[in-house]
Amino acid sequence: MLKKLIMGIVVIAASVVLVISILGIREAVGLTSSPVDKYISKSSKETSMIKGNNNTTNAYNILVMGDSLAKGTGDEKGKGFSGYFADYFRKKNNKNVKIDNIAVNGDVSNGLLQIVKNKDTENLIKKANMIFISIGGNEVSKFKFENTISAVDLKNTEDKYVGNVMDIVKLIRDNNSKCTVVFIGLYNPFGNSIGTDKIELLNTWNYRTQNIIADDSNAVFIPTYDLFKYDTEKYLTIDNFHPNSSGYKAIAQRIEEVLKSHK
Structure with a gap:
């Protein structure tokens, strides 16, 4: 009897170890969730509510997507341009402001396109009143000191970026025709x-992006090149690439100015 009991315990223990091992392998090879799922689940931790009045049905939903600039990386206060804009919007309109930030450090236009295609993102898009997008900086920065890349490769990369941005905007409009889309232009941190x-390359990307946004009557392009051109040291953090708190506040103020003119 004792022998059977011991054997039963051994079998149960072996089964537990096997299950744990399988789960560990699935986690290691990424089978538990897709990269997009990880981005979306992570965003739930970065959702914030900036309160105005107590009427929760009066909330204004802001969705932020794209790269580290959209994420607010470098801001010592952790707000980014979307947080500072939300402060302004709340005070002006006396509304609750909810921010869903699904931006990903290091992302490029194709990565953002995959995120926008995700069902969870579609749900966020559908309920958004305003969508902030910042993308393209990582693609352009690859060429900052590159002297061997051909003009053909540059053009192909640029065309792919433009195609991705067009698809991103189209998918947004397929899910939400009324929200305001705000696209943040590129600046030169170098x-x-x-x-x-290389400066001409950056300006060309801005110009082509602006043309895409101009075709949408409820979308605006936010130029940032001039903001940073003469205040680079003032507006950049110690990595000399991302904005600091002052830099993000300057972008938020520019968004306010452009939206006032847009309306």
């Missing part, structure tokens, strides 16, 4: 350390 050809 100053005079890059040549005029």
Whole structure:
């Protein structure tokens, strides 16, 4: 009897170890969730409510997507441009403001396109009153000191980016035709350390992006190049790439100015 009891315990223990091992392997190879799922689940931790009045049905929903600039990386206060804009909007309109930030550090336009295609993102888009997008900086920054890349490769990369942005905007409109889309333009964080050809590349990307946004009557392009051109040291954090609190506040103020003119 004792022998059977011991054997039963051994079998149960072995089964537990096997289950744990299988789960560990699935986690290691990424079978438990897709990269998009991880982005979306992570965003739930970054959702904030900035309160105005106590009427929760009067909330204004802001969705933020894209790269580290959209995420607010570098802001010592942890708000980013969307947080500072929400402060302004709440005071002006006396509304609760809810921010869903699903931005991903290091993301590029194709990565953002995959996130926008995700069902969880679709649900966020459908309930959004305003959507902030920042993307393209990581793609352009790859070429900052690159001297060997051909003009053809540059053009192909640029065309793919433009195609991705067009698809992103279309998917947003397929799910929400009324929300205001705010696209943040690129700035030059490298100053005079890059040549005029690289600056021209950045300006071309901004120009083509602005043309896409201009085709949407309820979307605005936010130029930031001039904001940082003469205040780079003032507006950048110690990594000399991301904005600091002052830089994000400057972007938020520019968003306010553009939206006033837009309406």
